[in-house]
Amino acid sequence: MPNDGTLRVTPQPVRRQVEERLREAIVNGRFAPGEHLSDRMLCDLFGVSRSVIREAVRLMEAEGLVEVVPNRGPFVSYLSPADAMQVYEVRGVLEALAGQGFAERASDAEMAELRAVFEEIAASRAGADRVGLLGLKRRFYDVLLRGCRNAYVARMLDQLLNRNTQLRATTLADPDRLPHTIEEIRRIVEAIERRDGEGAWEACREHVRQAARVALRILNQQAREKAEAGRAQAAE
Amino acid sequence: MPNDGTLRVTPQPVRRQVEERLREAIVNGRFAPGEHLSDRMLCDLFGVSRSVIREAVRLMEAEGLVEVVPNRGPFVSYLSPADAMQVYEVRGVLEALAGQGFAERASDAEMAELRAVFEEIAASRAGADRVGLLGLKRRFYDVLLRGCRNAYVARMLDQLLNRNTQLRATTLADPDRLPHTIEEIRRIVEAIERRDGEGAWEACREHVRQAARVALRILNQQAREKAEAGRAQAAE
DNA sequence: TTTTGACCGATTGTCAGTCAATGTGATTGA
DNA sequence: TCAATCACATTGACTGACAATCGGTCAAAA
Numbered sequence: 001m002p003n004d005g006t007l008r009v010t011p012q013p014v015r016r017q018v019e020e021r022l023r024e025a026i027v028n029g030r031f032a033p034g035e036h037l038s039d040r041m042l043c044d045l046f047g048v049s050r051s052v053i054r055e056a057v058r059l060m061e062a063e064g065l066v067e068v069v070p071n072r073g074p075f076v077s078y079l080s081p082a083d084a085m086q087v088y089e090v091r092g093v094l095e096a097l098a099g100q101g102f103a104e105r106a107s108d109a110e111m112a113e114l115r116a117v118f119e120e121i122a123a124s125r126a127g128a129d130r131v132g133l134l135g136l137k138r139r140f141y142d143v144l145l146r147g148c149r150n151a152y153v154a155r156m157l158d159q160l161l162n163r164n165t166q167l168r169a170t171t172l173a174d175p176d177r178l179p180h181t182i183e184e185i186r187r188i189v190e191a192i193e194r195r196d197g198e199g200a201w202e203a204c205r206e207h208v209r210q211a212a213r214v215a216l217r218i219l220n221q222q223a224r225e226k227a228e229a230g231r232a233q234a235a236e
Numbered sequence: 237m238p239n240d241g242t243l244r245v246t247p248q249p250v251r252r253q254v255e256e257r258l259r260e261a262i263v264n265g266r267f268a269p270g271e272h273l274s275d276r277m278l279c280d281l282f283g284v285s286r287s288v289i290r291e292a293v294r295l296m297e298a299e300g301l302v303e304v305v306p307n308r309g310p311f312v313s314y315l316s317p318a319d320a321m322q323v324y325e326v327r328g329v330l331e332a333l334a335g336q337g338f339a340e341r342a343s344d345a346e347m348a349e350l351r352a353v354f355e356e357i358a359a360s361r362a363g364a365d366r367v368g369l370l371g372l373k374r375r376f377y378d379v380l381l382r383g384c385r386n387a388y389v390a391r392m393l394d395q396l397l398n399r400n401t402q403l404r405a406t407t408l409a410d411p412d413r414l415p416h417t418i419e420e421i422r423r424i425v426e427a428i429e430r431r432d433g434e435g436a437w438e439a440c441r442e443h444v445r446q447a448a449r450v451a452l453r454i455l456n457q458q459a460r461e462k463a464e465a466g467r468a469q470a471a472e
Numbered sequence: 473t474t475t476t477g478a479c480c481g482a483t484t485g486t487c488a489g490t491c492a493a494t495g496t497g498a499t500t501g502a
Numbered sequence: 503t504c505a506a507t508c509a510c511a512t513t514g515a516c517t518g519a520c521a522a523t524c525g526g527t528c529a530a531a532a
Binding site for chain 1: 287298391399
Binding site for chain 1: 514515516517522523524525
C-alpha cells in the first residue's frame with residue numbers, strides 16, 4: 001500500500017508527537033551529549049506515560065541519537081570526530097545519489113522549488129543567523145529528498161543529517177566559507193537543471209567533501225583548545 | 237565510549253532477544269508480506285508482555301520491515317519491484333563505500349578472513365542450497381562491514397540487506413548466474429587484497445549492478461506470470 | 473590509609489490489568 | 503440487494519506493581 005502523500009490525513013498518535021519533540025530536542029542540543037534521559041524525567045517533561053516514552057526512546061536508539069546502556073537507561077550520543085568523519089563519508093555518497101536521482105527523475109515543479117530554496121540561501125549574507133541558515137539548508141534537503149524518488153536514500157540521509165546537526169550549523173555559517181558553500185550548492189542546482197545526473201552526483205560529492213574539510217578543521221581546532229585548557233588546568 | 241568488543245559482558249534483555257527473533261522471522265519469510273502482526277499473537281508466540289512486543293515492533297518499523305497503520309497495528313512490509321530497485325540503488329553506493337573502506341583500512345587478519353569466506357563461496361557449486369549460500373554471503377558481508385571501519389555504513393547496509401533477503405536468495409542461487417557471481421566477488425576480494433580502494437569501489441558497484449539486473453529480470457518474469465494467471469482467471 | 477564488603481536508594485526491565493477510541497464484520501431492516 | 507446499526511476485537515495509552523541491577527555510602531578489616 002504505497003502512500004501517495006496525496007491529501008492523506010493520518011491521525012497523529014501521542015507517540016508520534018513525542019518522537020518528533022524528543023528528536024528535535026536532542027538534535028537541537030537541548031539535551032547535551034552524554035546526558036542521561038531517565039524515564040521519569042521524560043515522563044514529567046512530556047506529560048505522558050512510561051510506555052510512550054520507552055517506545056519513542058527505542059526509535060531514537062535506532063536512529064543513533066541515543067545509546068541505551070542496560071539497566072541504566074538511554075544517554076544522548078556523543079559524536080566523536082571519528083564518528084563525524086564516518087558520517088561525512090556516508091553522507092557524501094548518499095547525497096550524491098540523491099542529487100543524481102533528483103536530476104534524472106524530479107518533476108519540473110520540484111526543480112523550480114529547489115531553485116527557489118537555493119535563491120533564498122544565496123540571498124543570505126555572512127552574519128546571517130546560523131539557525132536560520134540551517135533551516136534553509138534543511139528545506140533544500142527536504143525538497144531534494146522528496147524529488148530523488150528513492151525512499152531509502154531519503155530516510156537514511158535524513159537520519160545522517162540529524163545526526164550531525166550541531167556540526168553542520170557550525171560549518172554552514174563559517175563566515176568566510178559561506179560564499180564557497182553557496183557556490184557549491186549553485187553547481188548542484190545547475191547540474192540538476194541540466195538534467196545532468198553525473199554532474200549532480202559530482203557536485204554533491206564535492207559539496208560534502210568541502211563540508212567535511214571545514215568540519216575537520218573545526219574539530220581539530222576544538223581539540224587543540226581542549227588540550228590547551230587541559231594544560232592550563234594541569235599547570236594550575 | 238568505544239566498545240572494544242573485548243571481553244565485554246553485556247546483559248541481554250528479553251527485548252533484545254525478541255527483536256532478533258522477530259527480525260529473523262520476518263526476514264526469513266516466516267511471516268508473509270502483508271501479514272498482520274497483532275499484539276496478542278506475538279505475545280503468545282514469544283511468551284512476553286505487550287510492552288516488550290510493542291517496543292520490538294517499533295524497531296522493526298524503524299528498519300522498514302513492518303508498516304504500522306494507526307489503530308490497526310503492524311503489517312509485514314511488501315517489497316514492490318520499484319522498492320527493490322531503490323534498495324539496489326542505495327546498496328550499490330553503500331557497498332562500494334564499504335568495499336573501499338575495507339580495502340583502505342581493514343587489518344590483514346580481517347583481509348584473510350574475507351578471503352577465507354570467499355573461498356567457501358567459490359567452492360559452492362550450482363545446485364547448492366539457497367539458504368546455505370545466502371548464509372555464506374551474509375558472513376562475507378559481516379566481515380566486510382566489520383572491517384570497513386564505518387559504523388554508519390555498516391548499520392545502513394545491514395538494514396538494506398535484511399530488507400530484500402528473499403530476493404537476494406533468489407538471485408544469488410540462480411544456477412547459470414552463480415559462476416558470474418563468484419567471479420564478481422573474486423574481483424572485489426582481489427582489489428581489496430591489492431589495497432586498491434578505487435578498484436574495490438568499482439568491483440562492488442559492478443557486483444550490485446549485476447545483482448540488480450538479475451533481480452529485475454526475475455521480478456519482470458514474476459509480473460508476467462502474475463498477469464498470465466490474472467488473464468487465465470479472468471477467462472475462466 | 474586503603475581495601476573490602478554489605479547495605480540502601482534509585483532506576484530500569486517487565487508484567488498484568490484497565491479504559492477509551494477505532495475499525496471490522498455481522499446482523500438487521502427496508 | 504443494499505444500507506444502517508450494533509457487537510466484538512484490537513489498538514493506543516495509562517497505571518500500579520515487583521524483581522533485578524546499578525551507583526554510592528559507610529563501616530569494618532587488613
